Amino acid sequence: xxxxxxxxxxxxxxxxxxxxxxxxxxxxxxxxxxxxxxxxxxxxxxxxxxxxxxxxxxxxxxxxxxxxxxxxxxxxxxxxxxxxxxxxx
Numbered sequence: 013x014x015x016x017x018x019x020x021x022x023x024x025x026x027x028x029x030x031x032x033x034x035x036x037x038x039x040x041x042x043x044x045x046x047x048x049x050x051x052x053x054x055x056x057x058x059x060x061x062x063x064x065x066x067x068x069x070x071x072x073x074x075x076x077x078x079x080x081x082x083x084x085x086x087x088x089x090x091x092x093x094x095x096x097x098x099x100x101x
Contacts, residue, residue: 048083
């Protein structure tokens with residue numbers, strides 16, 4: 013179970029809201045996704061680890077972009093891939 017903690021990444025990011033409700037990578041290949049996450053470094057919205065392509069976590073590792081927020085309507089949490097920590101907003 014994820015624990016809510018305070019890492020430096022979760023304390024210092026400026027919130028970037030999702031611009032659309034689609035995975036920026038899955039739409040290029042016609043793939044489907046389960047849930048969406050928005051990168052807080054560059055603002056791209058990508059699919060979660062429950063989705064077949066896991067674009068959000070791959071993007072975080074490839075680009076060293078540690079924080080995502082949920083792009084799901086009504087969800088207000090942020091997650092740090094580096095520290096595997098969750099912050100509720």
